[in-house]
Amino acid sequence: MNCRRLRFWLLLVCFAISLSSIARAAAHEPLVVCFGDSITAGHGLDPSQAYPVFLQHDLAARGYHYRVINAGVSGNTTKDALDRLPRVLSLHPAAVIVEFGGNDGLRGFPLNVTEHNLDTLVGRLRAAHIPVLLAGITLPPNYGQDYIHQFDEMYRRVAQKYHVPLLPMLYAGIYNLPGTIQPDGIHPTAKGSRLIAQHLLPLLLPLLHRK
Numbered sequence: 001m002n003c004r005r006l007r008f009w010l011l012l013v014c015f016a017i018s019l020s021s022i023a024r025a026a027a028h029e030p031l032v033v034c035f036g037d038s039i040t041a042g043h044g045l046d047p048s049q050a051y052p053v054f055l056q057h058d059l060a061a062r063g064y065h066y067r068v069i070n071a072g073v074s075g076n077t078t079k080d081a082l083d084r085l086p087r088v089l090s091l092h093p094a095a096v097i098v099e100f101g102g103n104d105g106l107r108g109f110p111l112n113v114t115e116h117n118l119d120t121l122v123g124r125l126r127a128a129h130i131p132v133l134l135a136g137i138t139l140p141p142n143y144g145q146d147y148i149h150q151f152d153e154m155y156r157r158v159a160q161k162y163h164v165p166l167l168p169m170l171y172a173g174i175y176n177l178p179g180t181i182q183p184d185g186i187h188p189t190a191k192g193s194r195l196i197a198q199h200l201l202p203l204l205l206p207l208l209h210r211k
Contacts (some may be wrong), residue, residue: 039188
């Protein structure tokens with residue numbers, strides 16, 4: 001084997017070792033789980049355009065070494081969230097962003113049922129000593145002011161009960177900006193997802209540790 005070929009193989013081995021080290025480091029990074037419905041999942045978008053991806057970039061840019069997991073499933077209600085909760089708990093995340101309730105509201109579910117599910121969801125996460133960031137959403141005006149007010153208030157009650165940070169409305173300051181919402185009038189575009197990540201970040205950072 002000549003020297004050039006030997007150098008090539010040595011470089012290849014070093015490169016493989018480096019990739020293996022990076023993979024092991026990534027596997028041991030603490031997790032932030034974005035647990036939600038279609039807004040979290042990135043419905044209608046390329047997977048790289050969902051807000052958890054932008055959140056991952058924002059954390060890394062600030063020196064926070066966490067792996068952000070997108071645990072969003074389109075169409076999920078708060079009941080579906082409770083069914084999926086054991087899987088989230090099994091990941092032993094460092095923090096969880098909870099984003100549910102929109103589908104309950106759009107389907108006209110009783111508010112007391114939705115609030116009970118949200119309360120149980122956040123309560124079980126906190127009982128496992130997992131920091132939680134609760135993200136709220138509101139409903140279209142045609143649902144009536146009283147219903148919308150009570151819907152909005154349930155997020156505040158749950159957040160206050162468990163002393164967790166709350167972003168009352170994911171789309172605050174976003175919905176009326178051009179190019180932030182898809183034509184369906186419900187889901188964010190890539191631009192909207194990026195802004196959601198930016199709005200969540202200041203509330204999330206106090207729950208994490210920068211190495």
